[in-house]
Amino acid sequence: MGILSTFDRIVWGLTIVVTFIVLFIIGGGFMLSWYPDPIDARAAMIKQYYDLVYVAGMFVSALFVGTFFYLIFKFWDRSQPAGLE
Amino acid sequence: MNTLEKLEWATIIGATILLFGLAALALPVLDALDNPDYYGEPDYIVNVVASQWSWNFIYPDGSESGELKIKQGDIVRLELESKDVIHSFYVREMGFKVDIIPGRTRIHIILAETPGEYWIQCAEFCGAYHGGMRTKVIIEE
Amino acid sequence: MEIKEVKKEATAQKEHKNFYSSWKTILTTTHHTDIGVMYLVFSLFFFFMGGFASLLVRYGLTRGGSIAPEAYSSLFTIHGVSMIFLFVIPAWAGFGNYLVPKYIGAKDMYFPKLNALGFWLLPPAGFLIWAGMPNVGWTAYAPLSVYAAGWGMDMTILGLHLLGTSSIIGGLNFIVTIMKMRAPGVTYRNMPLMVWTQLTTSFLQVLATPVLAMVLTLLLLDRNLGTGFFNPALGGDPIMWQHLFWFYSHPAVYIMVLPGMGLISQILPSMSRQRIFGYSSIAVSTALIGFLGFGVWAHHMWTTGLSITARVPFMFVTMAIAIPSGVKVFNWVATLYGGKIKLSTPMLFSLSFILSFIIQGVEGVFLAAIPLDYQLQDTYYVVSHLHYVLFGVSAQAVFAGIYYYFPYMTGRKYNETLGQLHFALTTVGMYTLFTAMLFLGLAGAPRRYYQYLPEFFNLNVAASFGAILIAFGALVFLYNILSSWYRGPLVENQEDPWKLADYGLKEWPD
Numbered sequence: 133m134g135i136l137s138t139f140d141r142i143v144w145g146l147t148i149v150v151t152f153i154v155l156f157i158i159g160g161g162f163m164l165s166w167y168p169d170p171i172d173a174r175a176a177m178i179k180q181y182y183d184l185v186y187v188a189g190m191f192v193s194a195l196f197v198g199t200f201f202y203l204i205f206k207f208w209d210r211s212q213p214a215g216l217e
Numbered sequence: 218m219n220t221l222e223k224l225e226w227a228t229i230i231g232a233t234i235l236l237f238g239l240a241a242l243a244l245p246v247l248d249a250l251d252n253p254d255y256y257g258e259p260d261y262i263v264n265v266v267a268s269q270w271s272w273n274f275i276y277p278d279g280s281e282s283g284e285l286k287i288k289q290g291d292i293v294r295l296e297l298e299s300k301d302v303i304h305s306f307y308v309r310e311m312g313f314k315v316d317i318i319p320g321r322t323r324i325h326i327i328l329a330e331t332p333g334e335y336w337i338q339c340a341e342f343c344g345a346y347h348g349g350m351r352t353k354v355i356i357e358e
Numbered sequence: 359m360e361i362k363e364v365k366k367e368a369t370a371q372k373e374h375k376n377f378y379s380s381w382k383t384i385l386t387t388t389h390h391t392d393i394g395v396m397y398l399v400f401s402l403f404f405f406f407m408g409g410f411a412s413l414l415v416r417y418g419l420t421r422g423g424s425i426a427p428e429a430y431s432s433l434f435t436i437h438g439v440s441m442i443f444l445f446v447i448p449a450w451a452g453f454g455n456y457l458v459p460k461y462i463g464a465k466d467m468y469f470p471k472l473n474a475l476g477f478w479l480l481p482p483a484g485f486l487i488w489a490g491m492p493n494v495g496w497t498a499y500a501p502l503s504v505y506a507a508g509w510g511m512d513m514t515i516l517g518l519h520l521l522g523t524s525s526i527i528g529g530l531n532f533i534v535t536i537m538k539m540r541a542p543g544v545t546y547r548n549m550p551l552m553v554w555t556q557l558t559t560s561f562l563q564v565l566a567t568p569v570l571a572m573v574l575t576l577l578l579l580d581r582n583l584g585t586g587f588f589n590p591a592l593g594g595d596p597i598m599w600q601h602l603f604w605f606y607s608h609p610a611v612y613i614m615v616l617p618g619m620g621l622i623s624q625i626l627p628s629m630s631r632q633r634i635f636g637y638s639s640i641a642v643s644t645a646l647i648g649f650l651g652f653g654v655w656a657h658h659m660w661t662t663g664l665s666i667t668a669r670v671p672f673m674f675v676t677m678a679i680a681i682p683s684g685v686k687v688f689n690w691v692a693t694l695y696g697g698k699i700k701l702s703t704p705m706l707f708s709l710s711f712i713l714s715f716i717i718q719g720v721e722g723v724f725l726a727a728i729p730l731d732y733q734l735q736d737t738y739y740v741v742s743h744l745h746y747v748l749f750g751v752s753a754q755a756v757f758a759g760i761y762y763y764f765p766y767m768t769g770r771k772y773n774e775t776l777g778q779l780h781f782a783l784t785t786v787g788m789y790t791l792f793t794a795m796l797f798l799g800l801a802g803a804p805r806r807y808y809q810y811l812p813e814f815f816n817l818n819v820a821a822s823f824g825a826i827l828i829a830f831g832a833l834v835f836l837y838n839i840l841s842s843w844y845r846g847p848l849v850e851n852q853e854d855p856w857k858l859a860d861y862g863l864k865e866w867p868d
Contacts, residue, residue, distance in 0.1 A: 135220045135695070158793075166800035168309045171331040171356075174249060175312035178729050181246045185239055185727055189720040192235070196716045200691050204709060207630070209698035215774025216702075216765060216855055221635060221692050225685070232684045236677040239727060243673065246729040251666055302502040303596060305661065305736060309802030313732040316662045318597060319501060320590020323663055336811065340661075340736040340804045342495045344502060345427040348807035 140206070148198035155190050155197070250313065256328045259294035263287075267317050268300035269343055270350040285337065285354040287329045297323040305341035308354055314340045329356040388470035393477050394456030395767065398760070400480055401449035405753070406832065407488070408440030413829055416822040422809055430808040431493040438496030439514070442614065443521050444484050446752045450617035451476070451528045453759055454556045456767065458532060461550045463541025463867045468534040472527050479524040486517030495806060497607070500588035500599035504580045512581060515574045522567045522574075525613075529563030532556055544867050551634065554641045555620030558648035562609045562616075566652070570606035573599060597662060604655035612651040615747060616644060618755030619686060622708045624865075625762045626690055629705035630697030631861040636689040643682035650679045660731045669728055676726040683719055687712060698861070703777030707758035710785050714750025718743055721796065739799025742792045749788060757784070760839065765855035766865070770846035776838040780831045787827025794821040 136144060160166035161183075170176040249255050263285065264275040274285045287293050297306055299317040306325070307314035315325050339350035377383045377392040387393070411433045418425030418433070425433070455473065459466055467473045490513030494503045503511060536557045540549065577599070579585040586592025588599050627634040634640065656664060656672040690712050699705065721743040724730050734740065757780070764772045794817045799805075803814045810818070849855040858864055 160797065160800060166797045168802050170312060171310040171333070171335065172328050173330065174255065174328075175310060177246055177249055178312040178733060181243065181727070181729050182724075182733070184242065185724055185730060188235060188239060189723060192232075193716060193720050196687060196691065197713065200694075200709075200712060200716070203691060203694040204699065207694055207697050207699050208701060209631070212698065212700040214700070214702050214778065216771045216849060217857060221695065225636060225639065225688055225692070228688045229681060229685060232681050236680055236723065237674065239723065240673050240677045243727045243729050244670070247666065247670075250729055250732065302505065303499055307736070307802075307804065309733065312729075314661050314735060318590075318662065320596070321663070336802075338802075338804050338807075342431075342497075342499070342502070342736075342806040345431050345493065345808075347431075348427065348809045351811075 144199065144202050147202045148194050151198035151201070152190060152194035155193055156187075159186065159190060161186055161190065253324065253326055256292045256326055259292045259326055261291070262294045262296055265295050265297040265306060265317075266300060267297065267304035267306070267339070267350075269302065270339070270346040272337060272339075272350070272352045284352050287354070287356055289329050289332045289356055289358050291329045293327050293329065295325045295327060297325065302343045303341045304339050304343050304350070307338050307340035308335055309338070310335045316341055332356045332358045388466075388474045390455045390459050390466045390470070390473065391767075393467075393473050394452045394454075396477055397448050397452030397455060397480075400477070400484070401445045401452060401756075402836075404440045404444035404448075404484060405756075406836070408437050408445055409829065409832060411437040411440065413825060416825045418808060419810075419818050420822040425808070427808045428493065431495070431806070432491045434806060435492045435495055436488065439487055439492065439518075441748060442496060442610070443518065444480070444487065446614045446748060446756070447521070447525060447610075448480060449752075449756045450556075450559065450614070451525075453552075453617060453621060453756075453763075454528070454532055454559075456763070458535060458553055458556050459539070460866050461553050462536060462539060462544050464535060464539035467531050468539055469531050473531055476524045476527040476531070479520045479527075483517040483520035483524070486513045486520070490514040490517065497603065498577070498599075499603075500577065500580070500596045503577060503599075504588055506581075512578065515578050515581075518574055519571060522571045525563045525567050529560035529567070532560040533564065536560075541867060547638070550620075551623035551637065551640050551644070552617070552620035555616040555623070555644050558644050559613050559616045562613050562648055562651065566606045566609040566613075569602055570610075573602035573606070576602075597659070600659050600662065601655070604658045605652075608655040608658065609648075609651045611747065612647055614752050615755075616647065618711070618752050618759075619644070621755050621759040621762075622690065622711055625704050625708045625758055626693050627697075628762075628856055628858055628863060628865070629700050629702060629708070630694055631700065631863070632693070632697045633863070634689065635692040635695070636685075639685050640689050643685045646682040647679060650675060650682070654679060657726060657731075660728050661735050673726060673728055677723070680719060680723060680726075683715070687716060687719070702761075702856075703772070703774060703781055704758040704762035706778070706781045707754045707761065707784075710781070710788075711751055711754045711758060714746050714754065714788075718746035718750060721746065733802075734799060736805055737799040738795045738803045738805055741805045742795035742799055745792045745795065750792065754784070754788075757781075757835065762856075764839070764842070765849045766852065768843050768846070769849060769852045770842055771849055771855075772842040772846060773838050776834055780835045780838065783827045783831030783834065787824040787829075787831060789824075791821050791824030791828065794818070794824065 156162055170179045261277045266273040273281055275281050297315055297317045299319045303316060303318055305314050305316045315323050317323055334353050334355050337352045337354055339347060377387045415433050418430050490510040492511050492514040494506050536553055576587045580587050587594045588596050623634055623640055653675045654672060657676045660669060725734055725743060761772060761777055798814055798817045803810055
C-alpha cells in the first residue's frame with residue numbers, strides 16, 4: 133500500500149489480531165457467555181443471527197480499534213510536553 | 218487519489234455491504250419471529266393480563282394463576298392485554314419481548330420445548346414497582 | 359476594507375471586560391462569549407446535579423432496598439432529564455455561542471438579545487424540572503405519564519417547554535449567524551468543521567423541537583383536561599406518544615453528539631499538529647447524519663408491534679446512518695496518521711471519544727437489527743449504548759472542549775497533572791461502568807429495575823465501582839477548573855496558547 137513499511141504492517145496486523153482476540157473473549161464469544169442459552173427453535177435462530185452479527189461486529193471493532201491504538205503509539209510525539217507550554 | 222483516500226472509499230463500500238448484508242440476513246429471522254403460523258396450529262390459548270405490578274394468566278378451562286404453567290411440547294397462543302399502562306412480556310431464554318399496549322391485544326405463539334423454570338420480567342417501565350413485576354414460566358415435562 | 363473592520367472588531371473584543379465582575383453585567387450582557395461561558399457554567403452545574411442523582415441510583419442498586427422504589431424512579435428520571443436537557447444540549451449552545459462567531463469572523467451573534475433570552479429561559483426551566491421531580495423515566499411514555507399523580511409532571515412539562523423554546527431560538531440564531539455573518543473568505547467549503555456541525559445541529563433543533571412542544575402540550579391537556587389523546591378508551595393511542603416523542607428525540611441524539619464531533623474535528627488536528635484528513639467527507643457526513651436522523655425514529659419502537667412493512671425500511675435507514683458515522687471515524691483516525699501527536703488532556707479525551715464512538719456504533723448495529731432488538735430492547739444493553747453515546751461521546755467532548763478552549767477563554771493555564779488524573783479516573787470508570795452494563799444487558803437484566811435477580815449482583819457492583827471513579831474524576835475536574843480560572847498561571851499568547859503557528863496551523867480565521 134505504500135504508506136507503511138513491511139515491519140510496520142506486521143506490527144499493525146498483530147495489533148488487530150490481538151485486539152480481535154481480546155474483544156472476542158471479553159464480549160462473551162469464547163469461554164465466557166453473557167447471552168442466555170436459548171430454549172426453543174426460534175430463540176436458537178436469534179442466537180445464531182446474534183453470533184453472526186457478533187463476529188462481524190468484533191471484526192470491524194478490531195479493525196478500527198487496533199488501527200487507532202497502533203497509530204496513537206506510532207505517531208505519539210514524546211518530545212512535546214503534554215501540557216500547555 | 219492517494220492511498221488514504223482509496224482506503225476511505227474501501228471503508229465506505231465495505232461498511233455498506235456489511236451493514237446492508239446484516240440487515241438483509243435479518244429478514245428471514247424476522248419472518249420466522251413474526252409469523253403466527255411458524256409453529257403451526259396452537260393447542261390452546263392463554264390470556265395474559267398485565268397490570269401494575271403483577272401478571273395474571275387465564276387458561277382455557279377458566280383457571281387463573283400468577284405463573285405461566287405449560288407442558289412440554291405445547292404450542293401456546295398467548296393473548297396479551299394490559300389493564301393500565303404499557304408493560305412488556307420478556308422471557309430472555311426465548312429471546313423476545315412483546316410490549317403490551319393498553320387498548321390492544323398482542324398475540325404471541327410460543328412452543329414449550331425445554332422443560333424448566335424461566336423468568337418473565339416486565340421490560341417496559343410501568344411505575345415505581347416495575348422492578349418487582351416478575352414471575353416465572355414453568356414448562357413441565 | 360471589510361476585512362480590516364473585522365480585525366478592528368477583534369481588537370475591541372480582546373478588551374472586553376470580565377462580565378462576572380458584577381451582578382448587573384451578568385444579568386444584562388448580550389456578548390456572545392459571555393453568554394457562551396454562562397451556558398457552560400449552567401450546564402456543568404446540572405452535570406454535577408445529575409451526576410449526584412446517578413450516584414444515588416448506583417447506591418440503591420448496590421445496596422438493595424436502601425432507596426425506596428418511588429424515590430428510585432424519581433432519581434433515574436431526574437438523572438436522565440438533567441443530563442440530556444440541562445447538561446449536554448446547553449453545553450453545546452455554550453460552545454456554539456463562544457466559538458461560532460469567532461470561527462466565522464463575526465463580532466457577535468446575529469440576534470444578541472434573543473441569544474441572552476435563550477440563556478435566561480434555562481434557569482427557570484432547571485428549577486421547574488428539579489422542583490417537579492418527575493418519576494416516569496425521561497421518555498415519559500404515555501399512559502404512565504398521563505396517570506402520574508401530582509404537579510411534578512406538569513412542572514416538568516412546562517420546564518421542557520421553556521427548554522424547547524430556548525433551543526429553537528438558539529438554533530435560529532445560529533442558522534442566521536452562520537449564513538449571514540461569515541467574514542469574507544470564510545465559505546461553506548472552508549469554514550471550520552465545528553461550524554458545520556453547529557449548522558446541522560441548528561437545523562435539527564429548529565425542525566424537530568416543535569414536535570416535542572406539540573407532544574408535550576398534548577400530554578399536558580391529557581393530564582389536566584382529560585382530552586384522551588393517549589387514552590384508547592377515549593379514542594386515543596399510547597403509541598402516538600412514542601412516534602411523536604421519538605420524532606423529536608432521535609434527532610435530539612444527533613443534536614447531542616454532532617457538536618461534540620465538531621469540537622473533536624477541531625481538537626484532533628490541532629493536537630496531531632496537522633490538517634484534518636478529509637474535510638469535505640466530514641462535512642458531508644455531518645449533513646447526511648442530520649438528514650438521515652429524521653428517518654430512523656421507529657427503531658426505538660420495534661417491540662411495540664409495528665407492521666413489518668413499517669419496520670424494515672427503518673432498519674435499513676438505521677443501518678445506513680452507520681456509514682457516515684464510520685466515515686467520520688475513518689477520517690479522525692486517518693488524521694492521526696503521520697502527525698506529531700501531543701497527548702495533552704484535551705487530546706486524551708478526544709481519543710477516548712473516538713474509542714467510545716466506535717463501541718457505541720458497534721452496539722448500535724446490534725440494536726438496529728430487529729431480531730436482536732427483541733432480546734436487547736429495554737435491557738441494560740440499551741443503557742450501555744446510550745451512555746457510551748451521551749457520556750463517552752458527548753460528555754467527553756465537553757471535557758475535551760473545556761480543557762482545549764480554557765486558555766482561550768480565561769487566558770490562564772489549567773493544571774495538566776490534575777487534567778490527566780481526571781482523564782484517567784474518567785476513562786477507567788467509564789469503560790468499567792458501561793461495559794458492565796453491556797454484559798448485564800446481554801445477560802437479560804431489564805433497565806429501570808430497583809431490584810434485580812441475584813445473579814446480576816456482581817456486575818452491578820462493578821458498575822457502581824466505575825461510577826465512583828467517574829465521580830472522583832469529576833471532583834478533580836471541578837477543582838482544577840475553578841482553581842485554574844482563579845489563579846492559574848497566565849498563558850504567554852492567548853491567541854495561540856497551543857502553539858499551532860509553529861506547525862503552520864491556526865485556530866481563528868484571519
